[in-house]
Amino acid sequence: MTAQSQFSGGFQNAPVQAAHAFRAAMTVMARPGEIRTLAGGEAPQPLSVAAGTLLLTLCDPDTKVHLAGAANTEAVREWLSFHTGAQLSAASEADFAVGTWSELGPLGAYRIGTSEYPDRSATLIVECDVLQQAGAQLRGPGIKDTAHLSLPDIPALQANAALYPLGCDFFFTCGDQVAALPRSTQISAEA
């Protein structure tokens, strides 16, 4: 069945599905705390629908992808390589990284950009068990007053935000749901 999962699970109508997927991804990145449905692609286990769709939408031979922990299986590697042509890489060189929070490991391993090119930083796709508008309080660009989002590790993400304008950006995925946290967001633990 390896062959089947390698060739299946891509977009049926790439231009249109990728356009819808990008709009969902852009909306959540522009509005931290919002949760949107993101579907269309289906990567092999253990990747979620949302994570697989993000990879199909954003990755290609120009991007390096780090598969962390359980995501780094033969099936996922073959699927990613067949559908996107993305190169696999270590965390330190990755443009995108996928995995659960604990598998992705310390954020210090990822690129945070340079002061002259802060865009040259990694985007982490964090697989979550739950994704809801509750928990940490968010403020900053894209947020009217405040927003709330369940975050895996508030101190680590606060430290990332403190690097602004450097730092990593995050998508949080759970099933076919996606939310995002750019480095510009100020995070405080819910009082």
Place this chain on the structure above:
Amino acid sequence: MNEYNFAYLDEQTKRMIRRAILKGLAVPGYQVPFASREMPMPYGWGTGGVQVSAATLTPDDTFKVIDQGADDTTNAVSIRKFFENTAGVETTEETEKATVIQTRHRIPEAKLREDQIIVYQVPIPEPLRFLEPRETETRKMHSLEEYGLMHVKLYEDISQHGAISTAYAYPVMVSDRYVMDPSPIPKFDNPKLEMDAIQLFGAGREQRIYAVPPHTKVVSLDFEDYPFEATKADHPCDLCGAEDSYLDEVIMDDAGNRMFVCSDTDYCRSRREAGHKGRLAEENAA
């Protein structure tokens, strides 16, 4: 038109632009370099905006294009037709009905909503470029947040003219970090840069994309004793009587007669349809 991929650009180009847009949104006001493509229109006609729109549009969108506020000028009409043909999207002239608005040098008068996206065409994205021609230097100035030169420029305006004479492309500070060129919109539009919609900026020739997420703090640079002022011609619109909209001055004849009309044609039309009348409305209708 089936000869083209949806929205003209190939998928790999769109992915590259989409990645740049996401980084732009994550660092508001920072200019993300991107590999701008040649488009079937000349530089200066909105190639940057068109590429950003192409990467953003879905088939469900309703697309509006304005050029200096007008829906019916050559640039606006041709870009609208371009996406009608290559993306098959609905188009409209009504700001209310649009989900994606591409604009050259204006922000519509109607307040934009949460579910709308505005794409600006940008000629020179670097606000410091006319003060410092070297990209290596301006990049360093942004990285060090060294914007003294811009304040000196505004100060020199005051010392020479008695006021800040910059009337368009008025520099803004985005989210307390990056000084940004809001594209050559009149400074009348600057206060609208803090809006509910997503703002994307595309500069095709200069190969830069930048963005301002909704509800982001955008402050026009000024001095305590010379505060920023959003100015417009001190007239009501001669067609619809609006006193709150940005006006274009139109020379009527060789005798020096002139009229002022809303630059936002959709705003002016909807007001006239609602029965508002300006000084020359009757004459114009006849």
